Amino acid sequence: MKIIITGGSGRLGKDLHRTFGVKHEVLAPSHTEFDITNPSQVIGYVDFHQPDILIHSAAMADADVCQLNPAQAYLVNTLATQNLAIACRKRQTTMVFISTDYVFDGLKGNPYTEFDATNPINIYGQSKLAAEQILKETLERYFIIRTAWLFGIYGNNFLTGVIHAADMGTQIRAAFDQKGSPTSTLDLSMALLHLVDTPFYGVYNVVNRGGLTWYEYARLILSISGKQAHVEPIRKEERGPSPRPANTTLEPMCLDLRGIFRMPDITEAIEVCISELKQK
Numbered sequence: 001m002k003i004i005i006t007g008g009s010g011r012l013g014k015d016l017h018r019t020f021g022v023k024h025e026v027l028a029p030s031h032t033e034f035d036i037t038n039p040s041q042v043i044g045y046v047d048f049h050q051p052d053i054l055i056h057s058a059a060m061a062d063a064d065v066c067q068l069n070p071a072q073a074y075l076v077n078t079l080a081t082q083n084l085a086i087a088c089r090k091r092q093t094t095m096v097f098i099s100t101d102y103v104f105d106g107l108k109g110n111p112y113t114e115f116d117a118t119n120p121i122n123i124y125g126q127s128k129l130a131a132e133q134i135l136k137e138t139l140e141r142y143f144i145i146r147t148a149w150l151f152g153i154y155g156n157n158f159l160t161g162v163i164h165a166a167d168m169g170t171q172i173r174a175a176f177d178q179k180g181s182p183t184s185t186l187d188l189s190m191a192l193l194h195l196v197d198t199p200f201y202g203v204y205n206v207v208n209r210g211g212l213t214w215y216e217y218a219r220l221i222l223s224i225s226g227k228q229a230h231v232e233p234i235r236k237e238e239r240g241p242s243p244r245p246a247n248t249t250l251e252p253m254c255l256d257l258r259g260i261f262r263m264p265d266i267t268e269a270i271e272v273c274i275s276e277l278k279q280k
């Protein structure tokens with residue numbers, strides 16, 4: 001199949017590219033070649049290449065930046081997603097949209113399934129939820145993928161930040177009052193590779209198993225990598241200006257119920273990532 005990936009230069013985009021590239025023809029245009037906020041460029045590109053699937057990973061993915069620039073957040077995360085959905089509808093292209101755990105308010109107390117009600121508490125979550133709604137209104141063939149706290153071998157992320165700080169002897173600060181589902185970009189890409197071969201369109205939680213606070217996550221990374229460092233517990237309000245939901249742990253219920261792909265446990269996912277980083 002022919003696949004277009006938006007945000008191909010991003011942390012997830014690079015893992016999507018290597019994973020889908022093994023089996024499919026992949027186009028991952030650069031931001032300048034394919035600015036998702038430019039409707040005519042988007043429709044022209046999709047019309048010309050006629051992909052079977054478009055995986056939309058590009059976003060303004062920093063919650064604090066979104067909170068400080070709401071208009072830009074809605075432009076990039078919501079309206080640009082509509083540009084892509086319109087282009088996909090015209091060409092009967094299946095669209096995969098990467099969404100977030102931040103569509104939830106974090107107050108449930110247990111892991112969220114795909115069947116729980118959404119209620120975002122920050123601009124990032126609101127802009128992504130509005131984009132989800134647009135997909136549902138515009139397309140018949142779509143996958144909405146809710147994922148969280150991404151780590152992998154490409155770019156900077158919390159896992160590489162903890163390892164770097166331990167190596168440098170610099171301070172690690174991690175919230176003890178925010179819990180979620182750290183997820184490997186490689187496992188997420190593998191799950192999508194299996195999912196797009198099915199006709200079971202809809203919403204999916206795609207996360208590694210096992211909820212952790214940022215503090216617990218930092219300690220686990222240090223323990224698996226065999227490094228020593230002091231982790232200072234902080235409150236989530238100290239992370240930045242965006243409000244952050246207290247517990248957005250997700251359960252990959254629909255992947256499990258359909259038997260599409262079993263997401264590995266978080267410990268195993270971190271072990272694989274650290275081992276890949278050592279070989280890089």
Ligand SMILES: NC(=O)c1ccc[n+]([C@@H]2O[C@H](COP(=O)([O-])OP(=O)(O)OC[C@H]3O[C@@H](n4cnc5c(N)ncnc54)[C@H](OP(=O)(O)O)[C@@H]3O)[C@@H](O)[C@H]2O)c1
Nearest residue numbers: 007009010011012031035036057058059061147148149150
């Ligand atoms: N990171 C997380 O923890 C996390 C958690 C939950 C969900 N997600 C979602 O997962 C997806 C991937 O996240 P990520 O962390 O891999 O993101 P990232 O590393 O910040 O990459 C974002 C990508 O989007 C591209 N982009 C931004 N604006 C664009 C535009 N107007 N036109 C075309 N491309 C544009 C960037 O290209 P340039 O760099 O060239 O501008 C970059 O390739 C996003 O949809 C994000 O919302 C991420």
